Amino acid sequence: xxxxxxxxxxxxxxxxxxxxxxxxxxxxxxxxxxxxxxxxxxxxxxxxxxxxxxxxxxxxxxxxxxxxxxxxxxxxxxxxxxxxxxxxxxxxxxxxxxxxxxxxxxxxxxxxxxxxxxxxxxxxxxxxxxxxxxxxxxxxxxxxxxxxxxxxxxxxxxxxxxxxxxxxxxxxxxxxxxxxxxxxxxxxxxxxxxxxxxxxxxxxxxxxxxxxxxxxxxxxxxxxxxxxxxxxxxxxxxxx
Numbered sequence: 001x002x003x004x005x006x007x008x009x010x011x012x013x014x015x016x017x018x019x020x021x022x023x024x025x026x027x028x029x030x031x032x033x034x035x036x037x038x039x040x041x042x043x044x045x046x047x048x049x050x051x052x053x054x055x056x057x058x059x060x061x062x063x064x065x066x067x068x069x070x071x072x073x074x075x076x077x078x079x080x081x082x083x084x085x086x087x088x089x090x091x092x093x094x095x096x097x098x099x100x101x102x103x104x105x106x107x108x109x110x111x112x113x114x115x116x117x118x119x120x121x122x123x124x125x126x127x128x129x130x131x132x133x134x135x136x137x138x139x140x141x142x143x144x145x146x147x148x149x150x151x152x153x154x155x156x157x158x159x160x161x162x163x164x165x166x167x168x169x170x171x172x173x174x175x176x177x178x179x180x181x182x183x184x185x186x187x188x189x190x191x192x193x194x195x196x197x198x199x200x201x202x203x204x205x206x207x208x209x210x211x212x213x214x215x216x217x218x219x220x221x222x223x224x225x226x227x228x229x230x231x232x233x234x235x236x237x238x239x240x
Contacts, residue, residue, distance in 0.1 A: 006067075006069045007070050009062070010070060010188060013059045013063040013066060014060075017059035017135075018136075018176045021053075021056045021099075021103070024053045025054045025165050026161065026165045027045055028049050028128065030045055032139055032169065033047040033169060046191060050111075052061070053107050056103060057107055064080050075093075076087070076170055080097065081100075092137075095137050095138040095141065096134075096135075097134075099134045099138055103125060103131055136158070136162065139240050
């Protein structure tokens with residue numbers, strides 16, 4: 001096996017994690033602002049938003065495992081899980097560790113969307129903007145190929161897209177789009193099977209009331225002995 005395999009794997013998985021994190025942020029902004037309404041679908045946006053977040057978490061796991069297996073720079077488990085413990089590029093690695101914890105918080109809050117209070121969910125999800133910022137700094141400060149052409153272009157593009165998403169979220173006028181939690185909850189809520197069925201009797205009832213208001217009442221008593229009784233009495237009489 002190529003001795004640099006683990007190093008290449010760590011760089012590739014880190015870059016993919018950065019990419020899908022930015023895409024998750026973009027889809028979250030589209031879900032929260034409904035910028036593409038009426039062409040978008042909240043359920044579709046939510047599914048992609050969560051899928052990108054899950055892929056990002058998986059790629060971060062591969063990234064950490066590859067760094068632990070790499071023999072060029074020997075990272076201990078504590079170096080990769082405790083901020084500012086690594087002697088190698090302490091600040092860059094610490095930013096990566098903090099990004100990992102923020103990603104876990106965002107993912108857990110997303111999965112517990114309908115089980116936690118709104119204010120907790122909002123505070124946890126707002127850390128996604130800090131998460132993408134820390135990942136960008138981690139990407140620019142770590143690695144030996146930061147200034148190479150392909151990596152530099154990728155880093156600049158991902159940073160620009162993330163900043164654009166943040167600007168759109170900040171400048172989006174209030175009230176023009178449903179909040180992300182409401183849109184996500186609406187996407188999760190199953191359609192009521194009786195919603196379309198109950199509409200027809202309601203229309204028929206209104207039509208019946210309209211017809212009865214213009215129909216001339218018939219003379220003489222109602223031949224039905226239960227016509228003037230309340231519904232409870234009618235049901236009791238039927239049972240007896």
